[in-house]
Structures are given as structure tokens and as C-alpha cells.
Amino acid sequence: MRSTSSTLRTRKSPSRLTASPTRRRAARAAAAAVAGALALSLTACGSDDDKSDGDPPKSGDATAAAVTLPRLDGESLEVSAVWTGAEQANFKKVLAEFEKRTGAEVTFVPAQDPIINFLGSKIAGGQPPDVALLPQPGAIKQAVERGWAKPLGADALEELGENYSQGWQDIGKVDGKQYGVYYKAANKSLIWYNAQVFENAGASEPKTWDELITTARTVYDSGVTPFSVGGADGWTLTDWFENVYLSQAGPEKYDQLARHEIKWTDPSVKEALTTLAEVWGEKDYLAGGPDGALQTEFPASVTQTFTGGDQPKAGMVYEGDFVQVNIGETEAEIGTDAKVFPFPAVGDTAPVVSGGDAAVILQDSKAAQALATFLASPDAAAVQAKLGGYLSPNRNVPESAYPNEVQRKMAKALLAAGDSFRFDMSDQAPQAFGGTPGKGEWKALQDFLKNPKDVAGAQRKLEADAAAAYGD
Template identity: 80%
Template sequence: MRRTSRIIRTRRSPENHVTAPRTRRAAAALAAGVLAVSLAACGGGDDDGNSDDENKGGGETGTTVTLPKLDGASLEVAAVWTGAEQANFKKVLAEFEKRTGAKVTFVPAQDPIINFLGSKVAGGAPPDVAMLPQPGAIKQAVDKGWAKPLGAEAAKELGENYSQGWQDIGKVDGKQYGVYYKAANKSLIWYNAQVFENAGAAEPKTWDELLTTAQMVYDSGVTPFSVGGAEGWTLTDWFENVYLSQAGPEKYDQLARHEIKWTDPSVKEALTTLAEIWGKKDYVAAGALGTDFPTSVTQTFTGGDQPKAGMVYEGDFAQVNIGETKAKVGTDAKVFPFPAVGDAPPVVSGGDAAVILEDSEASQALATFLASPDAARIHAGLGGYLSPNKNVPASAYPNEVQQKIAKALVDSGDDFRFDMSDQAPQAFGGTPGKGEWKILQDFLKNPEDVAGTQAKLEADAAAAYGN
């Protein structure tokens, strides 16, 4: 769709209160140009052309934000992160402890985190800060009276380091509650380079080319796709990329706000397109409904040139799981943008926002730190992480693949679409075994039932949105 104006228009859903950027050109450029063909992993040279001074520089030991002394203070931070993701975040928290003297405890949370927080609040022991993965969850936390607005210092840091679009998705009723500390480019397909070479396959740019590539991989003796169907959010991500590219950003925004129904012909078209892969015999690795996301990634890059699958769709964060194998990102494990289904490639983003539940000098200081380049640069250097903070240079990331992904995200400014299911009420878009997650799992099992899937999606969406 043509971009006709520089104006970013916003509309609010009474359920989500999520700003929806309306521009498109830069978003298409992001998807098309985020990765060059055959990106090679390398060390972190500053390939963005900016000096440290231009980026409020500093590296892991640099300081760009002043924090108070908090000797004797203690904080709890809750998130659903596990494994390397949790371990790396703890290193960021350790730097905060070093600078302030505060003691920070990481509290492992379960999904959906809103339910976890509800039990903590009911027990009189909520964490001081929670990392919320959905704008809808921020809205729920505000409506329940749990979330506290950011103070002046945190808001100032956020304003200096984030585009307006990333600030707005952390707002509810015009007040800033969330710091989107962690972002994701969820429009990427990772592939086993040796499998592609054996099959004579090239990186596809369109959906039809993807289907051709999949057939070439299949003919070479390898199942084309690994799908982590045990976790419904991976399936919503598949749908959102197809739908955004095929139906366009206007329809995407309307469906995200439930202004059009899931029985709309555009949804039928997207599900029918998905079925070209999900419903193709032997195109998806066996046991997809029992395969969790980490396994869906690792099984694509283990087994030499005979892995369980040649490709796996998911965001930049898949690098964490690739790192658990012997595959080297950029050499053994390569990546291409999600192919264009319609006129332009899709650009779907997600993220995790820090939200204060217990207002104190220490919790506000942590939010300020997480909004600064300092925290993001530490985490960026550890890999498997992407920041929307525009003052974190590409050189902070450990390899060329991540440097290009990060630079493209920042360069896109406000031109992106946020994960649709994350914008929905959690009962529909963010609860295991329910709503969109469960219905798309059923569709993965039976991709022929397009009409039935649409009817179930609409019934559950109507109940969750209240319309």
C-alpha cells in the first residue's frame, strides 16, 4: 500500500489502548533490507558509522545515566524468562546493583504473567517491577490498580532514547507505564545452510518462492519446516506475518482492534495460505504439536546436514537457542526476512516492558536504568537480545547478523506493526490452552477446517473484547 503522508495517526481500542503507527514505506524497507544475502557472523565492529559520542556511548562500563545511591534497598523483578535469557538479564541487574548498592532478586514467573502477578498481589507480596510481554497486559495491570506511572527521571530517559511509537505502546490513557526494554523482529526465517546448499536452494523473497524452496528441501531428503506448535504464540506469529503482508496494514490494525471480525474474507485468505505449508504432507516436522519453541530451533541445527527440518520461523531471539547447538550464526545458521505474501514483506515486532508495581525510589531508578543505553548495551553484547533504544549503537551487538537487525529496527522509527495477539485481551491472545493460541493449534492439526477455525476465533474474540 502506498504511503501518502508523514502523519502518524493513532486510534485507541478500549481494550488495548495501543498506538498503531500508520506508515508503511520504511516498514517494507526494514523487512526487505534487514538482512543481506548470506550474512556472515563476525565480531562487533561499529558498522553503523556512528561514534560513541554520537550514541551517548560507553560500552559495558560506560555511564550515560545518573542513578541514586540505594544502599540497603531491595527489589524483586518478575519475568517469564528462563535459561540464557534469564541469565543475561541477571547480568544487567548486577550492574544496577553495582552502581546503586541495591539488592535485586529475579523472580521467575509463569505464563500468563498477569495471573501470576494476581496471585502475588492477593498474597500481599507483589514484585516491585514486572516485565510484561503484552500491551494488553499493561492495560490490565493499570485497570486492576497494580501498575504505577513512571516518574520524571524514567520518563525523561525514555523520551531521550525511544521513538514516539515505542513510547506510546507503553502508555495507558496518556500516562507512561511501560519501558519497552526488549524488542523482537518477528519476521525472520532461519535455515540450515548446509541443507540449502545440498538442495541447491536460495533464499526466497516471495511466498511462492518459499514454497518452491520448501519443495527443493523436501526433494533433497529433509523435512522443510520445524514448527514449535506446543506453544501457541509461535502459531499466532506465523498468522500475523502472512496476514500483514497479504491483507495490508489497515486491515491488520482493524483486526487487532476487533473492528472487523475473524470471519472476514481476509482471515480466510490468510488461513488458506498458511495451510499451503501446515497442510502439506511431510512439510512440517513430525510431532509439531508436542514440540516447544526451543526444540523447534535446536532440531533445525543439529544432526549435520540431516536435521529434523531445514527451516524454522521465529524472531531474532532464536539466536539464543541456536547458540545451544554447535551451529554458528551467519555460517551454519543463516536467516532471511519473512517473504512477501502480498505487495510488501511483513514487519511484525514484539517486546517486553518493565512496569512498576511497587512505587519507590529504587523501582523508579531501575526503570530509569532500563530505559537508558547503559542497560541495553550490556544485554546487547551478550547476544539473543534486541533493543528499541535508538542510542544503542549497532557495535554493541556481538555479530553482524544482530547488528544489521538492530540497526534496521532503529532506522525504521515508528514504522512497524506490533504483535497482534499481544495487543489483544490476554484471554484471547495470550493464554496457553485458550483463545487464539489453542484454536491455531487445532488448525495446525487440521488445516482443512478454515471456516470452523474462523468461527471459533470470532466467538472467542467477541467474548474477550466484549463486542
Template identity: 80%
Template sequence: MRIHSSSTIRPHRTVTTLAALLTGALALSACSSSDNKSGKDTTDSGTPASTPTSSTVSLPKLNGTTLEIAAVWTGQEQANFKQVLAEFEKRTGAKVTFVPAQDPIINFLGSKIAGGQPPDVAMLPQPGAIKQAVRQKWAKPLGPEALAELQKNYSQGWQDIGKVDGKQYGVYYKAANKSLIWYNAKVFENAGAKEPKTWKDLLTSAQAVYDSGVTPFSVPGADGWPLTDWFENVYLSQAGPEKYDQLTQHKIKWTDPSVRQALETLAQIWGKKDYLAGGQSGALQTEFPASVTQTFTGGDQPKAAMVYEGDFVQVNIGETKAKVGTDAKVFPFPAVGANAPVVSGGDAAVILKDSKAAQALVTFLASPDAATIQAKLGGYLSPNKSVPISAYPNEVQQKIAKALIASGDDFRFDMSDQAPQAFGGTPGKGEWKDLQDFLRNPSDVAGTQAKLERDAAAAYGSGS
């Protein structure tokens, strides 16, 4: 289930380039003056998100046609995406139903397909899941209209990550910059803490925050995937891109000394009970949305000062009274080694029932028209290079989007998302479970490595 696209093997220089772009971009976060802080479906002007002023994509009339699209998205993210689907309905006459899926979505789809009721389209968050869907003969390749729209609007790297055996199956509708740490600005100000550039600086800032009476970090240990993202950022920066690619493809073992070093580095934070909101046990009961909201509620006395995760955190910040760029600020994940890491992720639209309507929906999702609608709503990042930067509702988001597009093909995709589903994408199993166990007992580095290697070997060997 590994993705073998050219986009995953890049020299160190290119990673550094994007990191530098992001550093400059995020330095402007305090200048942001408009954000979707209410959590409502509005643009920066406070009005409902509107259609792009002109249609760039031709769609067929589909009056009377019904479609289903499945995704694991919930809350505001789901509500925003439904506005995109409403525009497709308006243009085509089709009726589209959003089907909430359980994680891992590949298992959810398997049960739907076994029951003879697959959705027409599914949003798959892992390249490994796309490959599994192809191997199971569930996924259908893109037709000429969708392919043309994709090729017009996406860099080669983003096209390649949606390919299996050279054929295009996925359209990455959503991207993520997963190398960001968000912080409560008032807490940092009260503590005299600085935005860190290096891991050592991060520990210094964390100690200053702790000394001021606030717990430094909110870690969503109840969800395994943010823990894999923590590891990937540390590992990419510390071990370097070549090792990152080798571990991604299981060409080196998880018992490698580079993995030990990364786990020992993580333990400098995860191993300090007083540095985690609720300690290790509390972190293991904290789900991702709560990890964000508890960082930005409570004024200057929140449950934690910092929370690590991607640009999509803005959606959850929007559920609080905090204002992005003023109350909630952000810095790039600090450099652990010579260079700061930049890890990307995303969700791809994949056709499961090949029809004129399903192809039209994916063609629409590959267009700037669809992405522009959701970009205006905030908490969303598109790899579609034809989306105007001005569509993003605040300066923080605009700069992150500009850096993503400027990077072209030069990015590293989320390691666990490229792994076999059984290892890198299943709650209670594989890497998710092993890192949760490590968060529970950060002193057991060797035991964690042994479990990671055992589970990786089983998953990569079976290709599941």
C-alpha cells in the same frame, strides 16, 4: 485491552520501507564472523560482557534496599538479563532478585498480588497486559527521572505503545523483529534451494528441500504464540496494514474473508504432513526452543531445514554448534501479498510497587547503559535508539538493530500482544488454542474462523 496508540496505524508505505531495510540487512548474513555460538555470557571478543565505558544515567544510592523483578524469561535470556541487574546492583548498592514467572505473567502477578507479595517491577510482553495491570490498579506510572530517560532514548511510537489513557506506564526494554525465517545453510546448499522473496518462492524452496530428503519446516505447535506470529505475518502481507489494524481492534470479525484467505495460505504449509517435522502431531508436541535446536543440530541431516521466529532465535542457535551467518542463515518473511510483512514485539518494564528503588531500576532499564550490556551478549534487540549499533555482537544482529532504529515509529506491533489477554496471550485458550486446533486440522478453515470469532468476541466484550 487494545492499545490505541498512533504507532499502530501506519500507511502501507512505511511497512514496505522497513521491509526493504531488513532485506538489505539480512542479505549480509553470510558475512557475520562473530556470534555467541557457545551460549555463554560473552561479547564478540569472548570476554565477559562489560559495563558501558561511561555512565549516561544518574542513579541514587540504595544501599540495603531489596527489589524483585519478575519475567517469563528462562535459560540464556534470563542469565544475560541477570548481568544487567548485577550492574544496577553495583551502581546503586541495591539487591535485585529475579523472579521466574509463569506464562501468562498477568495471571502469575494476580496470584502474587492477591497474596500480598507483588514484585517491584514486572516485564510484561503484551500491551494488553499493561492495560489490564492499569485497570486492576496494579501498575504505577513512571516518575520524572524514568520518563525523562524514556523520552530521550525512544521514538514516539515506542513510547506510545507503553501508554494507557495518555499516561506512561511501560518502558520497552526489549524489542523483537518477528518477521524472519532461519534456515540450515548446508541443507539449502545441498538442495539447491534459494532464499525466497515471495510465498510462492518459499513453497518452491520447501519442495526442493523435501526432495533432497530433509523435512522443510520445524513448527513449535506446543506453544501457541509462534502460531499467532505465523498468522500475523501472512495476514499483514496478504490483507494489508489497514485490515491488520481493524482485526487487531476487532473492528472486523474473524469470520471476515481476509482471515479465511490467510488461513488457507497457512494451510499450504501446515496442511502438508511431510513438510512439518513430526507431522502435525509432532509439531503440536514441539516447544519453541526445541524447534530451533532441531533445525541446527544433525549437520546437513537435521530434523528440519527452516524455523520461523524472531531475531531472538539466535539465543537458541547459540545452544548448538551452528554459527550464525555461516551454518545458520536468515531471510525476511516472504511477501504473501504485494509487500513483505514486518511485525514487531517486545517486553516492557512496569512498576508494581512505587518506590525510589523501583523507579531507579526502570530508569536504568530505559537507559542505553542497561541495553548495551545485554546487546553485547547477543540474542537481544533494543528499541532504545541511544544504544550503539556496534554493541551488537555480529553483523546480522547489527543490521537488524539498525533497521529497527531507522524505522522510527513505522512499525506494526504483534497483533495477539495487543489483544485482550484471554484471547491473545493465554496458553490453552483463545487464539493460541484455536490455531493449535487449526494446526491439528488445517482443512477446517470455517470452523477455525468461527471459534476465533467466538473467543475474540467474548474477550473483547469483557476487556479481559
């Protein structure tokens, strides 16, 4: 997963989207009744009236006691992450708060994807950052195996135990030892839509995959292309697949595929790809068609959905809560012009897929440990929460820290999943398979978007690349 990248889509005859395979119809009908167990109502909210001050907790606040940090006057730190744009700017405000509280000087060092390669070159040159934000559990494991990552100290562990569920702690561990603080999370089971387009078309929010197909046709018939897809960034396509696969195949199969305990040639993968082809195979349902989608980066996939009045390039765009950052670059108002619904249930239940970025210490020092402790606290998360486009897995961040009702409900949904959420599958894989542009799963799904009839070919390519990356 990435929360800062890009992509999009176009239109055609909706013939194949008029009906779903009979073998899935009964399961999907049942899903309509149970999808509400995981799907929160995320619409009609987010106007200016919903905004709160969202000030971070301060010492003496009734909601939270400020985390205790040492004085670090004269100390300096470098922090590296792949974040760009507003995401980077907002995180720098968190670092500025750390500087204010400790007296340390913190420099943000922009990283390139894949971050493991970037860190490798920095370490080889004798200039590693003190702390890095790693977007994949697989990257944390690689950093540990290469001897780069340092375990968290007692203060950071105490803060983690106080503020995080066991599930969020566990994905930051390697061989039972804690290395990562999941500072940033994502609810990646959301579809955003242009409210005016839906109103003009008479479309309603779908709760099941069949209803999503019906909604897409309704939007198409109104004269607007249904979907914008950021196919130039392969990670958006892995997120599509993961939501379909988790809901359709179930969590046990999801975990097995994530660990490569079953092959990508498994029938469950075939079924998920066949389902995806019900959308990806309708070129007129994608803004720009498959070729246009493959040239569209993630930010553009969002902005073109919410510009152009009631005739945008597309009516819907799939991606996580961080879409808000890019909507903010348009004139659309979240909760009024731009609304959101949970990813529809494909099987018995709607999916809850999450991602995130973990702070990992690369140079062990009092200052680096203090920063990790700060990032594990509600204080740090509350600073960025009020700026929008951000969710924290920290259960002690007050809801009032989020700037609008849409954001508060998404945060609540993430925490309500408890330990039943599933982490982004591609982020659990070795980076060579699940996190490298132009290679592995990203490239295989881009090829599948271009030719969604070749399910078997996509499976063979995915399995070959996975076997090589996992060392099977």
C-alpha cells in the same frame, strides 16, 4: 509473543505446494520488486571475525554519557518476568550492573504464564514484585485497570523521550499516561535456515511467498523436511499468522483486527488462513507432521533444525531474532551454519512484526523508579546486547554493542522501521484471547494446524473466543 518456549514439524507429498492460487499470483510477483524496501540482507555474516567487544557505554565514552542513578544502599527490589534459561541469566547481568551502580539489592523472581494471573496471586498474597516485565500491551492495560501499575516518574520519562521513538513510547501508554518501558524488543519477521541443507539442495533465499513455497519443495526434494514448527507453544502459530496477515491484508486491516473492529470471520482472515494452509496443510513439509509439530516446543523446533549435520529434522524454522539463543545450544555457528532471511512478502510488501517486554512498576518507590530509568537507558540495553539473543528498541544503543554482524543488521532493521512496524497482534489482545496456553487464539490455531482444511471452523472459533475476551 514469547521468546522462551518451544515447538516443531515433518514430510509428505508436495502436491498442494506446487502452485499458488491464481488470484494472488500477480500481487506476489509485484511483491518481489518491492520487498526489498523492508527486507534487509541478513545472510553471509556472523563469523568469529565479526565479533566485537560490545562493551556497554561507560561514563566519559564518546558514544554515550552514562545515565545518572541515585545511591540506593540498603534498598531491595524484586523483579519478575517469564524469562528462563539464557534469557533470564543474561537479564540478571543487567540487574547486577544496576546493583553495582546504585548499591541496591535486586532479586529476580521467575513468573509463570500467563503473567497477569501470576501477579494476581502475588498481589493477593501481599507480596507483589516491585517491577514486572510484561510481554503484552494488553497485560499493561489490565495491570492499570486493576490498579496494580504505577505511572513512570520524571527521570524515566526523560530517558524514554531521549532514547525511544514515539511509537515505542505509545505502546507503553494507557489512556495517554506512560506506564511501560519497552526494554526488550523482537524482530519477528525472520526465517532461519540450515545453510548446508540449502547448499546441498541448491535452494536460494526467497523474497515472496511463492518463492518460499518453491524453496520448500526444493528442500523436500533433496531429502530434508522443509519446516520445523513449535506448535506446542501456541504463540509461535500466532506469529506465523500475523506475518501473513500484515503483508497480505495490509496495516489498516491489521490494526482493525488487533482492536477487534472487524471480526475474525472477515474475508481477509479467510485469505490469510488459506495461505497458511499452503504450508501447514502439507504434513510432509512439517517435521513430525502436524501431530509432531503440536508436541514440539519452541526451543526444540530450533535445535532440531541445526543438529544432525546436513540431515537435520528440518531445513528451516520461523521465529524472531531470539532464535539465536537456542541456536547457541547447538554447534551451529550463526552466519555460517545458521543463516536468516526476512519473512517473505505475501502481498505488496514484506511484513515488519515486532514484539517486546515492558518494565512496569507495581510498587512505587525511589528504587523501582530508578530501575525503570536504568532500563530505559542505552547503558542497560548495551549490557544485554553484547550477550546475544537480544534486541533493544532503544535507538541510542551503539551498533557495536551487538556481538556479530547478523545481530547488528537485525537491530538496524528494527530501528529502520521507525514507527511503521506493527506490534504483535496477539500481544495487543486481552490475555484470555491472545496470551493464554490452551485457550483463545493459541488453541484455535493449534487446532487449525491439526486440520488446516477447516478454515471456516477456525474462523468461527477465533471470533467466538475474541468476542468473549473483548466483551463484545
